[in-house]
Amino acid sequence: MTNPTTMKAWLYSQTTGGLEKNLTLTTTAPAPPALKNNQILIRVLTAALNPADYKVPAMPIVNRLLISKPASPCIDFAGEVAATGAGVSEFTTGQIVFGDLGLPTKFGTLGEYVVTVAENLCAVPEGVEVDHASTVGVAGQTAWQSIAPYVTAGAGEKVLIIGGSGGCGTFAIQIAKALGCVVTTTCSTKNVEFVKSLGADEVIDYTTEDVVGVLKAKGQVFSHVVDHIGEPADLYRESDKFLLPGKVFAQVGANWMPLFAVRLLRPAFLGGGRRRYVPLFWKSSKEDLGKVGELIKEGKVKVVLDSVFEFEDAPKAFEKLRLGRARGKIVVHVAERE
Template sequence: MAADLPSTMRASQWSSVSGGLEKNLKVNDQAPLPKKASSLPAEHTLVKVSYSTPNPIDFKVMETLPFLFSKPATPCLDYSGKVVSSTLPHLKPGEPVFGKTEPPAFGALSEYVVVGKQGCVPLPNDVEPKQAACVGVTGLTAYQCIVPFAKAGDKIFINGGSGGTGTFGIQIAKAIGCHVTTTCSGPNVDLCKSLGADQVIDYRSEDVVASLKRSGTQYDLVIDNVFATPDLYWNAHHYLKPSGRFITIAGTPSFQFLFSVLKVFAWPARLGGGQRKFQFVTLAANAEQYVHIAKWMQEGKVKAVIEQEFELEDAGKAFERLKTGRTRGKLVIKVAGE
């Protein structure tokens, strides 16, 4: 298979993050193929990428820790595409697949990427590749925040329902039979309801904590996709059952954020700290869970909400939009022809 590979590939890359990642991404038509492309390790797959999608982890890690990356570097973890070659017996050349790479590798914003076993699964024929490209980080994060901790009939509160993880989270919670309350800004209320949310709080017109206290509802699970401040957690005993769990996924590798999280873990309840179980969920690729999400997508129970599609040359514009924090669902970047 190595003889059939081109000597170079197209990739959107950066060599500096001065002024922001979005200002430094440029298409390199002569980028070298992934180092392991011609000699795949055990349980790895070489994929020709069709679509990718940016996530906050891309710019947060690369802008905060640029010294970790060999330059020029290629961002993005999420992808969909077709198998070129694989050392996994169940994956055949030409087969559609999707998933994510593992940081610090990133690299999905290029024509070819090498992916490990847990981050590469078959794509059902009736699921569009651009839909599948959105699942890698946000879809799986939503799954891992909800499915292990909830059951049919549970009441779930999702803070931040209109972004990438939130839109998947609403649908996944409904797919397993939960009652869902979420937050978003006024213009996105109808979107969240269309995805299945039973109740939506417009955070611009009412105070979220006050609204939750007023409702008297006792939730089984609270998921904070925003975690702008820890206030939602400090007050969780008013609306989260004693047996419930408060989960967050959000954050920036900054001193302020790390201090907030440390304070949550270290400040005991008897001294005025949090009175409910707090958990920070860190995403881990899981092939079995990807397959489960793909089945829901095939059945029409879960879909990616795509705000806009970009060409590879406009990847910087996609990151610029992502950084506004106002994206409705996901942004997709077309990398190569299918």
């Protein structure tokens, strides 16, 4: 096909007051430019939202220097290959694929067309729904990368997942179970039965229990910790009481972004932790995309959709995401499959 010159897209030029308050829908946005040799043009069917989609554009350096405006937000998608560069042989026009853009860009996945490279893509496995595949890019890969390198598959190691009901947490519980781990997670009262249904072996209700107290009472039994929340504040400081020597405390998310630096740099004698602290930032990987996709195909990982929004309601999707109470993933339908 001839590359389109215009497309429908949600655009923002600033983030003051919140990204969702600055989104404007247009049907005549400029489409991505002509493809380079290794690039692939995707017609987006479904975009999945992540907290980074509104947090990163709000960072002054990113907003001013790294993303030219007006821009479309979001980097996760499932869609249809619309065209390929001359050097691309792995994918063909019409193929249904899923993945991510690697980094925030001017042409995000809340636009009808995006450009990416083969390393950021996999074919949607047979039997996997497009909406489900769209969620793997950041959340699915982050969950895999926060657990798989740190545990021995099939060894029955005990893993602690702080925040089990969110977008990454729902993937993390199931991936840990697929790798043969025994999973303890935290959530609020309303989500206890939900995370158990995903495979959690033990649930600590942070609204009624002292999370750190419960963990310390267990002793050093955990082989790995994944923290999606950053709370309780003293969790990392006290982690040597429940995390085995030589094991890792992985920080995936936090309600307060400077927490990463505080926990990483504060020495133990000033109230810091005594276990290895790893701030974990997702990295796009075709291999990891494929592994999570296969787990979904095999039924070992069930994608949990909190809500599905139509394209015209994308700002409402961001409003819900910002509340921080989503149970699973939030997705937006961008286009119909042709």
